[in-house]
Amino acid sequence: MNGYFGEYGGQYVPETLIPALRGLEDAAVRAFDDDGFQGEFSSYLQDYVGRPSPLTHAKRLSAHHGIEVWLKREDLNHTGSHKINNALGQILLARRMGKPRIIAETGAGQHGVATATACALFGMECVVYMGSEDIRRQHMNVERMRLLGAEVVPVTTGTATLKDATSEAIRDWVTNVDTTYYLLGSAVGPHPYPTLVRRFQAVIGEEARGQIIEKTGKLPDAVIACVGGGSNAIGIFSRFIDDPVELIGVEAYGDGNTSHGASINFGIPGVLHGACSHLLQDENGQVLDTHSIAAGLDYPGVGPEHSHLATTGRARYGLVRDAQALEAFRLLNRLEGIAPALESAHAIGYLEQYAHRHQGRTVIVNLSGRGDKDIHTVLEEGL
Amino acid sequence: MIADAIKNKTKAVIPYITAGLPGMDATGEIIRSLRAAGAAAIEIGLPFSDPMADGPVLQKASHLALKNGFTLEGLMEHLGDWTTSIDIPLIVMSYINPLMRRGIGETLSRFRDRGVQGVIIPDLPSDAREIHALCRDIGIDLIRLVAPTTTLQRQEEVISQCSGFVYAVSVKGVTGVRQCLPGEVARQVQGIKAMTDLPVCIGFGISTAEQVNDMLAFADGVIVGSHLMERIMGDPNPVIAAHDTLRELIGPGIESIR
Numbered sequence: 001m002n003g004y005f006g007e008y009g010g011q012y013v014p015e016t017l018i019p020a021l022r023g024l025e026d027a028a029v030r031a032f033d034d035d036g037f038q039g040e041f042s043s044y045l046q047d048y049v050g051r052p053s054p055l056t057h058a059k060r061l062s063a064h065h066g067i068e069v070w071l072k073r074e075d076l077n078h079t080g081s082h083k084i085n086n087a088l089g090q091i092l093l094a095r096r097m098g099k100p101r102i103i104a105e106t107g108a109g110q111h112g113v114a115t116a117t118a119c120a121l122f123g124m125e126c127v128v129y130m131g132s133e134d135i136r137r138q139h140m141n142v143e144r145m146r147l148l149g150a151e152v153v154p155v156t157t158g159t160a161t162l163k164d165a166t167s168e169a170i171r172d173w174v175t176n177v178d179t180t181y182y183l184l185g186s187a188v189g190p191h192p193y194p195t196l197v198r199r200f201q202a203v204i205g206e207e208a209r210g211q212i213i214e215k216t217g218k219l220p221d222a223v224i225a226c227v228g229g230g231s232n233a234i235g236i237f238s239r240f241i242d243d244p245v246e247l248i249g250v251e252a253y254g255d256g257n258t259s260h261g262a263s264i265n266f267g268i269p270g271v272l273h274g275a276c277s278h279l280l281q282d283e284n285g286q287v288l289d290t291h292s293i294a295a296g297l298d299y300p301g302v303g304p305e306h307s308h309l310a311t312t313g314r315a316r317y318g319l320v321r322d323a324q325a326l327e328a329f330r331l332l333n334r335l336e337g338i339a340p341a342l343e344s345a346h347a348i349g350y351l352e353q354y355a356h357r358h359q360g361r362t363v364i365v366n367l368s369g370r371g372d373k374d375i376h377t378v379l380e381e382g383l
Numbered sequence: 384m385i386a387d388a389i390k391n392k393t394k395a396v397i398p399y400i401t402a403g404l405p406g407m408d409a410t411g412e413i414i415r416s417l418r419a420a421g422a423a424a425i426e427i428g429l430p431f432s433d434p435m436a437d438g439p440v441l442q443k444a445s446h447l448a449l450k451n452g453f454t455l456e457g458l459m460e461h462l463g464d465w466t467t468s469i470d471i472p473l474i475v476m477s478y479i480n481p482l483m484r485r486g487i488g489e490t491l492s493r494f495r496d497r498g499v500q501g502v503i504i505p506d507l508p509s510d511a512r513e514i515h516a517l518c519r520d521i522g523i524d525l526i527r528l529v530a531p532t533t534t535l536q537r538q539e540e541v542i543s544q545c546s547g548f549v550y551a552v553s554v555k556g557v558t559g560v561r562q563c564l565p566g567e568v569a570r571q572v573q574g575i576k577a578m579t580d581l582p583v584c585i586g587f588g589i590s591t592a593e594q595v596n597d598m599l600a601f602a603d604g605v606i607v608g609s610h611l612m613e614r615i616m617g618d619p620n621p622v623i624a625a626h627d628t629l630r631e632l633i634g635p636g637i638e639s640i641r
Contacts, residue, residue: 003509011509012479013435016530016555018509018537046404157442158432174436176558177532190509271480271506272433285456285481287432 003191081369086285107162109141111185186229190274302321399608403453438559468497
């Protein structure tokens, strides 16, 4: 494994964590070389998560936009999002490493629920750090985590959202590094996490590529996914990177002015949470406050591989505002009978811009999670 | 020279303060009062929005200093006055992102031009060869941390890219006051000393004169941060609080300045 994607990535962490990251990398390399590990992971994906997830032709949405839209249904996974793929993969790794205590950060609560689920499945101790602002707006997921036996620790520092929860999880890890496995939920953080998370999420792209060829006889013109840290996007992109397929990440543009989470579009390279990537920061190098109606996209950084894909031009990164994501949420409900997570609704919301210039094309949208958790937020905004 | 300033002191205590708290002028006064109280060197921390290696006290200090309007450019205006007003080394502690914002080489050069002698970066990249070479060329000490978890092989690598002093982290964890400190610190420090002639200073968790004495039995110096900042933040007169706290830590009956 190489810790850098071009100039992005690396390990910018307190010295105490260096041996833990080396140990994690060694364990991951051994696991990926081990057919037994791969087989165990695959069997949990099939029999517990319910994979493969379907690829659904969204016929009425297609007709609405004048393009062919296929939805990769990660919302149908057990726990309701793609996060379970990575949580199970890393739990199996933690078990191999003999770490009995699992910690995680969560924004929307989807990674927290997935981690708490995997911990319940294997009888492991689970502590989830969550910003108090996110606890308020994603309350259902908080209750789910508690039912699953996890301890949810509110984080009140900073903006009380995902970035502060991540800082607090890192502080816990530095303190309890001997006994604790940090189960990072997105393709961010110090090496080897971005590579590890991509490996566990690559199943999305692997399945989707086979499914679209089987159903349409060809590759799609584009693959579209929302990007907060970027794990669902990198998971589906990974299998199309060497194909003549356009890769489009969609960033949260918040209010469409200064209050957003669009690091690749508006950030400049910097270091947060152990890796170098595009970062929303001021002229003094202080990290800026972010906003998105989708808690899982409310983050000032982004996975280093996305920074690299943007810099090389292999992928491009669009913008969708809160209001557009809400409109897409309603549209998908009415046209397809599917409630997307507000995060995934950003990818759906991008279709309008895409269809404007690309009539008749075929696209896969990664529907990374389901929207039950967001109904409260959507109702607050008015149906 | 930072190494000499520590070695020449009978009881080398290095106080850490967060810059810009309660204000930039107050920071200048606190620096002078710490010098008068017998500091061997002074470490000033640059506030950062996301201080992931810090415990609650220094997180709060960082947050308040930023709220009070601290900026790197504002700091640059004061640094020269601060370093010329004392005859002991001034060391800057900063997370890497603010240093990188306008180019790490340029920022460190500006520190050096203003008399700063050393820099501590808690989230230095694991492969720090380039930054070490940069600091050597600029002429500023890169003080590296060695943790209780650091392997012997890693320790050799870190020490070979370190100058000024070696910062031995006493505990696994973030900065902050602790009730007791693990006995392994002595062994850790002896291990480092076997590898280098650089002074070895212990930091993280130290808050009492007794702890200072215990540590100085085997280490060349100690760093005190959270305890001092807690006192500074909780006192209407932070300049006097800083002075008195450091005097208490260095202890009575021992001449602090040779």
